[in-house]
């Protein structure tokens with residue numbers, strides 16, 4: 089096997105095209121076999137095999153800097169840069185990361201995970217090179233989906249203006265996670281599928297010449313025609329207008345073409361954009377036929393059937409499914425309800441809602457900033473928008489949440505999925521900060537359901553609340569409780585005491601309520617009587633509860649699946665300080681002031697001490713209760 093002999097990029101430098109094609113097939117087989125065991129991003133990597141081989145044959149990493157966008161398609165890059173042997177540990181705790189990471193390899197130039205950053209990072213590298221008078225190449229590899237992210241165009245604009253020597257390889261497979269959307273995507277489709285646009289330009293010019301030579305008039309007429317149509321007729325004119333030399337579109341699986349064009353790009357001065365057309369899932373029929381479903385696969389997925397064995401026992405409802413079902417129920421009652429997702433239609437669960445209400449579901453592409461202000465505009469227009477967005481991606485829309493939603497106090501509901509430790513995607517994707525960064529924003533209400541039943545009531549409460557409201561919930565599902573027949577409005581800022589107790593109060597939020605209940609059961613066996621409160625709301629807090637606990641001189645543990653700094657525990661401590669109530673013993677438990685690496689979610693929760701055992705250990709470690717204050 090050729091692949092056995094490949095350990096660094098130099099090992100492929102002298103391979104012939106035939107050998108590269110053979111290596112490509114071996115790499116595809118390697119990916120399919122390994123990902124069937126570990127899970128991970130699948131379709132994107134199968135589609136980037138030849139592209140990555142060509143990059144590493146033409147350019148000299150790490151002297152030349154290759155920067156990946158999102159980085160979910162960089163498994164082949166990792167195979168070629170000495171990490172084949174790490175694939176069994178892919179995305180596992182203390183194992184190889186699922187995205188490029190500078191701490192993992194000298195060939196990983198930039199830590200990625202969020203889309204549309206590669207061109208900006210490449211521009212930074214190239215500018216640093218130029219200041220230092222160095223001469224290496226800088227290449228950004230960005231997908232068509234990531235190209236719908238606004239910051240990609242901010243970087244194109246800057247690079248084109250400066251004229252920096254750099255190469256942007258646009259890997260266009262017509263897919264984001266779901267089929268790609270937007271005018272950019274349509275434009276790329278035109279470039280991809282209809283070369284007649286360039287021949288159309290010739291026809292127009294010939295036709296105009298038929299008017300005979302009107303001297304300057306003909307020339308002006310031709311120029312006007314060309315100018316008015318050029319962004320459609322001349323391939324890549326959009327990118328040319330940004331100051332880039334556009335090359336392509338070329339077949340991103342044809343190695344001779346890839347090599348030729350990459351060599352040409354390497355010799356071209358200034359910013360160059362090479363448009364390659366690939367197939368997501370190439371080489372594995374099931375993935376190629378269902379590139380959205382095979383964007384990523386779970387561990388244990390069946391290579392032959394291309395599916396993951398269903399869980400035998402009925403698992404509790406998964407939150408994305410419950411979200412879609414609840415949204416459909418609510419949308420039937422309220423014609424003003426609309427849903428927005430920034431390119432996460434499958435992950436958010438909204439595919440079913442889109443099928444039911446196609447005219448009320450908006451996938452805006454990888455455009456989180458736009459999605460939030462679009463929601464604000466919809467609200468001003470009389471609609472009831474629900475923005476479905478992962479916690480980590482909401483970070484991209486923070487100013488919009490403040491400037492466009494909160495200041496105007498608009499009735500926008502933000503359904504924050506993947507809030508808490510998402511697990512295998514690691515540092516760039518943990519939903520750690522949403523409580524902290526939203527809590528300080530005036531007008532926002534922040535809540536978290538303890539289970540799937542409360543999830544429905546909270547979403548109902550959210551869409552009927554007249555102001556900005558965020559509901560955060562974890563990746564995965566509920567806990568397996570019965571569901572109420574109908575919805576009920578939850579009183580804003582009111583908690584729910586799920587267990588009475590006199591020795592200590594555990595104030596738990598969302599996914600941590602069940603952890604607190606388990607801890608209370610164990611503490612009970614040791615004669616410690618713990619009160620468990622489902623806080624439900626981080627903002628506003630249940631002040632009556634907190635004042636009551638102060639009167640009782642109760643010790644308090646707070647526990648949340650979000651950063652301790654700035655979280656619900658901070659809010660409780662701030663409350664007592666602002667109320668000038670001193671001497672309270674408060675023990676906040678949450679995510680530490682660290683970026684949490686990849687691993688299975690429960691493993692990570694145990695690693696950071698967000699589990700029942702840690703609560704029990706903390707409570708038992710406390711010194712005997714001081715004399716209760718009168």
Ligand SMILES: Cc1ncc(C[n+]2csc(CCOP(=O)(O)OP(=O)(O)O)c2C)c(N)n1
Nearest residue numbers: 132201202203231232233234263264265431
């Ligand atoms: C800011 C941000 N929003 C959303 C995502 C989720 N996401 C990961 S990959 C992906 C699709 C990327 O499409 P493309 O760039 O075309 O790459 P492909 O998967 O087609 O290779 C999305 C939306 C993300 N990583 N970052």
Ligand SMILES: CC(=O)[C@@H](O)[C@H](O)COP(=O)(O)O
Nearest residue numbers: 158160201384435506513563
């Ligand atoms: C790379 C990326 O950002 C997405 O593919 C993300 O990994 C999806 O996460 P979920 O699997 O939680 O939907």
Ligand SMILES: [Mg+2]
Nearest residue numbers: 231232233263
């Ligand atoms: Mg794509």
